[in-house]
Amino acid sequence: MIKRGVFLFLFLSASPVFAGDEKPPMLAHPYVLVTMLLMIAILYTYLLTAKKGKLPFIRTLPGLKAIDEAIGRATELGKPVLYLSGLGDVDNIQTLAALSILSHVAKKAAEYDTPLIMPSMYSVTMVTAQEVIKEAHLRAGRPDTYNPDNVYYVSDEQFAFVAHTNGVMERMRPAANIYMGAYFGESLILAETGHATGAIQIAGTAETSQLPFFVVACDYCLIGEELYAASAYLSQDAKQMGSIKAQDVVRLIVLGFILVGSILETVNLPHYADFFQKVLGGG
Amino acid sequence: MQRQIPMFIVFVSGLTMIVDYFFPRVPYIQGAREIFLNWGRIALTFAMILGIMNLLMSNLRKVALRKAGWIYNVILLGSFALTFYFAVQYKMVPSGNTFITHKGTDMGSSGTMSFASKIFLDVYTPLSGTIFSLVAFFIASAAFRAFRAKNIEAILLLSSAIVVMLGSIPFGDSLFAWLGLEHILGHRNFSWLSTQIQQIPMSAAQRAINFGVAFGMVFMSIKILTGIDRSYFGGGGE
Numbered sequence: 001m002i003k004r005g006v007f008l009f010l011f012l013s014a015s016p017v018f019a020g021d022e023k024p025p026m027l028a029h030p031y032v033l034v035t036m037l038l039m040i041a042i043l044y045t046y047l048l049t050a051k052k053g054k055l056p057f058i059r060t061l062p063g064l065k066a067i068d069e070a071i072g073r074a075t076e077l078g079k080p081v082l083y084l085s086g087l088g089d090v091d092n093i094q095t096l097a098a099l100s101i102l103s104h105v106a107k108k109a110a111e112y113d114t115p116l117i118m119p120s121m122y123s124v125t126m127v128t129a130q131e132v133i134k135e136a137h138l139r140a141g142r143p144d145t146y147n148p149d150n151v152y153y154v155s156d157e158q159f160a161f162v163a164h165t166n167g168v169m170e171r172m173r174p175a176a177n178i179y180m181g182a183y184f185g186e187s188l189i190l191a192e193t194g195h196a197t198g199a200i201q202i203a204g205t206a207e208t209s210q211l212p213f214f215v216v217a218c219d220y221c222l223i224g225e226e227l228y229a230a231s232a233y234l235s236q237d238a239k240q241m242g243s244i245k246a247q248d249v250v251r252l253i254v255l256g257f258i259l260v261g262s263i264l265e266t267v268n269l270p271h272y273a274d275f276f277q278k279v280l281g282g283g
Numbered sequence: 284m285q286r287q288i289p290m291f292i293v294f295v296s297g298l299t300m301i302v303d304y305f306f307p308r309v310p311y312i313q314g315a316r317e318i319f320l321n322w323g324r325i326a327l328t329f330a331m332i333l334g335i336m337n338l339l340m341s342n343l344r345k346v347a348l349r350k351a352g353w354i355y356n357v358i359l360l361g362s363f364a365l366t367f368y369f370a371v372q373y374k375m376v377p378s379g380n381t382f383i384t385h386k387g388t389d390m391g392s393s394g395t396m397s398f399a400s401k402i403f404l405d406v407y408t409p410l411s412g413t414i415f416s417l418v419a420f421f422i423a424s425a426a427f428r429a430f431r432a433k434n435i436e437a438i439l440l441l442s443s444a445i446v447v448m449l450g451s452i453p454f455g456d457s458l459f460a461w462l463g464l465e466h467i468l469g470h471r472n473f474s475w476l477s478t479q480i481q482q483i484p485m486s487a488a489q490r491a492i493n494f495g496v497a498f499g500m501v502f503m504s505i506k507i508l509t510g511i512d513r514s515y516f517g518g519g520g521e
Contacts, residue, residue, distance in 0.1 A: 024307035033305050036501075043505060091323075093500050096507060100514040123334025124327060132515065152341050153334035159411040171352060185415060192421040206496040208489050216429040217421075224492040228499030231514050239511050247502045254494070 031279040043246040050242030058244055063202050063220035064233055067101075070176035070200045071108045079175035080115040080150075081105070082168065084190070085129060086181020086205070087158060089122040093228075094206050098181035099125075099132055100231035101204070105178060106136035110145060118151045119168060121161045126153045162186040166193045179203040179218070180227065183210045191217030204230065290510050296322075297508040339363070369399040443480050450477020 204222030449455030
């Protein structure tokens, strides 16, 4: 019975979709599925290696090293730290990465007894951030210093949020501004205002169009994927560090494909590129 | 338990979406997907109420305690009350940059725009545009700092920026002709050079970053789905 079921499943998976057939195929996007399974296999190989105690080397990220320095500076000056998780809601993976970094920043700020201010553009992000910061205070052994009023909702409107945040920078003069997550047209307005107030600024985004603005206006910048690697780097957790290594291995494999493709295209052998075009086009 | 239940919901809902994407014919999968999406919508609606409550409470507290700048909190509360009143009175719902009535138009019987839309279009939109216009000045100040030729990288940045700027305006090509460079370089004027810089080294660098971002995104998603990364819940990664 099971064998018949498996056979039927494989048969249906391999069956082409006929024209006029409105039913979706049994297996959609087979190449994507194979790639994803391959990635998961590589990830778990490196997770197991890391769990056995063989921690992979991850290069130093200056932007993350500077976070402690920035919080220390704020403590010395007796000023707060401003943290923004970007203009994405919690359904944006960059916001989740920003919340992961927030966990570390909030713990450090709690240890140094430095106020952490976080205006939020979305109410779900606000509620999640409140939980993250509360938990960080608990882990730092300072639950009494947690102030929920420092994490608050402002507005869903982009420039209303920016106007408020700029106002906070001008009035409260935070000693450190940390911008992590998804940013759009407002990135330079925030970073330049922060620069004008003399704050040490650390940014991190995967929005390539906004990266130049942050690179110019901030002291440190996490570029693209570094935002996603930050959580592993900060936690020094074996499993998370293993995942970074797995990511590098996948990148090397893809780099190999690109190199082979470039050489074959140069010598006018287009079948290889056509195959990938088909795979990517048809999913 | 407080963390296990959300983790379980994340895993099951994520798995449902994946199964629906790859195996759309699995029985009940589309129904399950709809259920999770509806849960998300309901949670978002209640979170909005939480956000509004938080906004009102924190501003009211600042006014009650007469904290520095409390007058701005009064203005915010007043604007909130006014917009809310007119939107509710005329049964308005936000739609893009305006409000529409439940009948689908924001025009009254006399053909005039509703007051709720007027608040948005005549007050908020110009204010929003004013804030955005600051970008022009900030680009100038940021560029001034970035283009200081203090090392080789800065000099390269400055030279390419000058070429791109000259290539983007008609004056650049007129200057090229006036300098007599077309006799030496032919059609390779500033616009051509600017296009080359943007299409070759710039897009190569951008694609490299985008590749990294894509891998980072995939692995971050897998880590979240499998519970390897829980720091966004406040677990600190451990």
